[in-house]
Amino acid sequence: MTDAKVSALHEKPGCAIPASPPDAQRAPKHKPILSPTQFTEGILKGDRSLLARAITLIESSRPADREIAEQIIDKCLPSSGNSIRVGITGVPGTGKSSLIEALGKHLITERGENLAVLAIDPSSQISGGSILGDKTRMAFIASSDRAFIRPTPSRRAHGGVAPHTREAIVLCEAGGYQNILVETVGVGQSEAAVRDMVDFFLLITLAGAGDELQGIKRGVMEMADVVAVNKADSDNIPAADRARIEAESALHFLPLSRSGWMPRAMTCSAWTNRGVAELWSCILEYVTCTKANGWFERRRAEQTRHALHENLEQGLMQLFCSDPAVQKRLAELEGHVLAGQISALAAARHLLALYRESGRWR
Numbered sequence: 001m002t003d004a005k006v007s008a009l010h011e012k013p014g015c016a017i018p019a020s021p022p023d024a025q026r027a028p029k030h031k032p033i034l035s036p037t038q039f040t041e042g043i044l045k046g047d048r049s050l051l052a053r054a055i056t057l058i059e060s061s062r063p064a065d066r067e068i069a070e071q072i073i074d075k076c077l078p079s080s081g082n083s084i085r086v087g088i089t090g091v092p093g094t095g096k097s098s099l100i101e102a103l104g105k106h107l108i109t110e111r112g113e114n115l116a117v118l119a120i121d122p123s124s125q126i127s128g129g130s131i132l133g134d135k136t137r138m139a140f141i142a143s144s145d146r147a148f149i150r151p152t153p154s155r156r157a158h159g160g161v162a163p164h165t166r167e168a169i170v171l172c173e174a175g176g177y178q179n180i181l182v183e184t185v186g187v188g189q190s191e192a193a194v195r196d197m198v199d200f201f202l203l204i205t206l207a208g209a210g211d212e213l214q215g216i217k218r219g220v221m222e223m224a225d226v227v228a229v230n231k232a233d234s235d236n237i238p239a240a241d242r243a244r245i246e247a248e249s250a251l252h253f254l255p256l257s258r259s260g261w262m263p264r265a266m267t268c269s270a271w272t273n274r275g276v277a278e279l280w281s282c283i284l285e286y287v288t289c290t291k292a293n294g295w296f297e298r299r300r301a302e303q304t305r306h307a308l309h310e311n312l313e314q315g316l317m318q319l320f321c322s323d324p325a326v327q328k329r330l331a332e333l334e335g336h337v338l339a340g341q342i343s344a345l346a347a348a349r350h351l352l353a354l355y356r357e358s359g360r361w362r
Contacts, residue, residue, distance in 0.1 A: 033068070034050075036068055036071035036072045036075055037075065039053070039054050039057075039068075039072045040072055040075040040076055040174075043072075043076060043171060043174050043175050044076070044079060044174060044175070044176075046175055046176050047175075048148050048175070051148060051171055051172070051175045052148075052150065054069065054072050054171055055150055055152075055164075055167075055168050055171060057069040057072070058072075058073070058164045058167045058168060058171070059152065059164055069167070072171070073167050073170055073171070076170055076171055076173075076174035077170060077174075079173070079174040080169075080170040080171075080173035080174050081173060081300070082173060082178070083169075083172070083173045083177060083178050083179060083180050084178070084179050084180070084199055084200070084283065084284075084287055085169060085180045085182070085197065085198040085199045085200070086179070086180065086181050086182065086198055086199065086200045086201075086202060086283060087182045087184065087194040087195060087197070087198035087200070087201045087202065088100060088181060088182065088183050088184065088202045088204065089183075089184040089194065089201070089202070089203055089204070089220070090203060090204035090205060090230075093206070094204040094205060094206050094230055094231075095204065095206075095230045095231055095270050096183050096184075096204055097119070097137040097138055097183065098137060098230075098270035098271070099204060099228070099230055099268065099270040099276075100117055100119075100138060100141075100181055100183055101137065101138045101139070101140055101141060101270065102268075102270040102273055102276045103115075103181070103276060103279070103280060104117070104138065104140065104141035104144075104147055104181075105140055105141070105273075106273075106276050106277055106280055107179055107280070108141065108144055108146045108147065110277065111280075113146075113178050113179060114146040114147060114148075114176070114177050114178055114179070115141070115146070115147050115148075115177060115178070115179040115180070115181060116147070116148040116149075116150070116172035116175070116177035116179070116180050116181070117138065117141065117147065117148070117149045117150070117181045117183065118150050118152060118165055118168055118169070118172070118180065118181070118182045118183070119138075119149065119150065119151045119152070119183045120152055120165065120182070120183060120184055120185050148172065148175070148177060150168065152165070152168070165182060165194075165197060166197050166307055169182070169197060180198075182194055182197070182198055192219070192223065195223045196303050196306050196307075197303055197307075199286075199287065199290070199296065199299065199300070200225050200226075200283050200286055200287070201223050201224055201225050202224070202225065202226050202228060202279075202283075203220060203221070203223075203224035203226070203227045203228070204228050204230050205227060205228070205229050205230070205243065205247065206229065206230060206231055206243070207229055207231070207232070207236060207239035207240040207242065207243035208236075208239050208243070221250060221251065221254060222254055222255070224251075224263055225257075225259075225261060225263055225286055226263065226264055226265070226266060226279070226282055226283075226286075227244075227247040227248075227251065227263070227264075227265040227266070228265075228266050228267070228268050228275075228279060229243045229244045229247065229265065229266070229267045229268070230268055230269065230270060231269060231270070231271070232267035232268060232269045232274055232275065233269040233271050233272045233274060237267075240267045241267060243267075244265045244266065244267045245265075247265035248264065248265040251263045251264065251265060258295070259289075259290050259293075259295040259299070260289065260290070260293050260295060261286055261289055261290060261295075264282070266278065266279055266282065320351075320352075320355055323354075323355050323358055324358070325354045325355065325357070325358045326351050326354055326355055326358075329350070329351060329354060330351065333347040333350060333351065334347075
């Protein structure tokens with residue numbers, strides 16, 4: 001269509017083609033950014049679309065998005081905290097996603113409750129996006145209006161979780177979700193970070209896979225409140241029972257937990273639902289026990305303090321690295337360290353001295 005014909009159409013009453021400059025016609029279409037109040041009101045009403053968009057703002061690296069996200073979190077904070085937070089870990093192949101699907105079915109159909117699943121996926125080195133896409137293995141709860149699933153790339157964050165999982169938990173709780181399940185990347189020993197943001201830590205293992213494959217070392221075992229031997233079905237039931245006994249024996253050698261809870265081992269099957277209801281009952285028993293002895297609230301207070309210090313460290317590192325004097329000398333000193341001309345300790349002290357002299361630290 002020529003420009004003359006377009007102009008003629010614009011002049012006709014009732015024309016369907018709006019008059020707009022060429023640049024506006026070529027501009028990409030974006031959803032309008034709502035105010036923090038509008039986001040919060042939608043989240044509190046249970047709008048899953050706005051909840052997902054708010055989490056996207058949290059995960060964004062754009063300063064404008066982060067500013068809006070922080071305001072949303074502050075507004076949602078008074079409505080958070082009323083959930084059971086469960087961290088679920090285990091190396092790939094143990095059936096974490098399948099067991100979450102089974103637990104979700106139990107919560108929705110048997111208990112009439114809702115749940116939010118924050119599934120942390122390994123990140124693509126190219127795009128930074130999720131590789132596994134765990135949502136595809138949770139067909140039932142993905143189609144339920146009583147569940148919210150958020151696959152999030154880990155983006156090489158340490159501890160098996162994404163950088164802003166804590167904030168996502170707050171928003172999910174404000175959205176009215178009674179149960180928050182955080183599925184970690186699943187790399188064995190590095191799942192420590194999730195323990196600092198959940199109430200209950202579930203380690204999923206398999207029978208006969210070997211200690212090296214399972215990653216059941218002292219560190220991750222010490223964090224577990226329950227060790228669940230999954231895929232206890234068909235001909236694998238005897239092996240799963242033996243694995244449960246071995247895990248239970250190992251747990252008895254660990255120091256007594258400060259929570260007063262005695263960790264235990266169980267068998268279950270996401271395929272046949274064997275032990276799934278019992279597993280959730282065990283989680284509820286833990287919550288009742290730790291609320292009664294005061295550990296539940298003390299633990300959450302410790303986690304909040306840890307989150308404050310962690311954010312302070314990240315913020316200070318960002319300020320330090322953005323200092324012009326530091327940026328100017330950093331690459332040079334890195335070269336000297338790599339060449340063995342100066343120690344890493346001396347280089348770090350020199351850079352810190354430069355930062356202090358710049359005056360930005362005051």
